[in-house]
Amino acid sequence: QKEVEQNSGPLSVPEGAIASLNCTYSDRGSQSFFWYRQYSGKSPELIMFIYSNGDKEDGRFTAQLNKASQYVSLLIRDSQPSDSATYLCAVTLDSSYKLIFGSGTRLLVRP
Amino acid sequence: DAGITQSPRYKITETGRQVTLMCHQTWSHSYMFWYRQDLGHGLRLIYYSAAADITDKGEVPDGYVVSRSKTENFPLTLESATRSQTSVYFCASSVSSSEQFFGPGTRLTVL
Numbered sequence: 033q034k035e036v037e038q039n040s041g042p043l044s045v046p047e048g049a050i051a052s053l054n055c056t057y058s059d060r061g062s063q064s065f066f067w068y069r070q071y072s073g074k075s076p077e078l079i080m081f082i083y084s085n086g087d088k089e090d091g092r093f094t095a096q097l098n099k100a101s102q103y104v105s106l107l108i109r110d111s112q113p114s115d116s117a118t119y120l121c122a123v124t125l126d127s128s129y130k131l132i133f134g135s136g137t138r139l140l141v142r143p
Numbered sequence: 144d145a146g147i148t149q150s151p152r153y154k155i156t157e158t159g160r161q162v163t164l165m166c167h168q169t170w171s172h173s174y175m176f177w178y179r180q181d182l183g184h185g186l187r188l189i190y191y192s193a194a195a196d197i198t199d200k201g202e203v204p205d206g207y208v209v210s211r212s213k214t215e216n217f218p219l220t221l222e223s224a225t226r227s228q229t230s231v232y233f234c235a236s237s238v239s240s241s242e243q244f245f246g247p248g249t250r251l252t253v254l
């Protein structure tokens with residue numbers, strides 16, 4: 033069973049801090065990695081994707097990928113209360129276009 | 144710019160009834176997906192489609208039927224609804240083997 037693991041949280045950080053969200057995956061054939069943000073009662077919204085080892089930055093968000101360790105992370109700098117949501121990690125299955133999702137990490141940013 | 148829409152947004156039905164959830168996208172994306180989201184299980188893939196008239200099973204296909212006669216539509220049918228199919232259903236689409244974009248979801252309750 034191919035799996036994507038995330039700590040369910042909640043991860044609580046003060047406003048302005050860096051939030052670090054982590055994800056591990058079991059399928060060594062995975063090629064593409066995604067982070068989705070989901071507000072309560074809403075649909076998942078794509079915020080970052082990364083295909084190569086290393087870091088990818090987009091505004092306050094940085095995705096980090098380490099394929100050797102089968103580890104992907106999302107850093108949110110200068111966290112805001114509006115960042116409070118559940119963050120879903122997703123990876124492609126068997127180098128295909130199918131995604132396997134983690135159960136998500138709930139982030140709470142305290143004002 | 145409608146993007147991807149789902150209907151109905153909310154549905155209450157009874158055990159044994161047939162229910163069809165609709166998904167429509169205006170992007171002409173080749174790939175479409177149906178997921179269900181339950182507490183403790185995250186997002187699980189039910190069925191997916193790579194193009195019109197091409198569909199395949201995902202992780203949890205039992206009790207569901209799909210069709211895709213047109214690129215823009217991907218209906219999901221519960222042939223005989225059961226209480227265990229009470230869930231939030233999300234449709235998604237993607238242009239290739241990369242980022243998936245989600246519809247607003249349908250909250251289905253089976254009594």
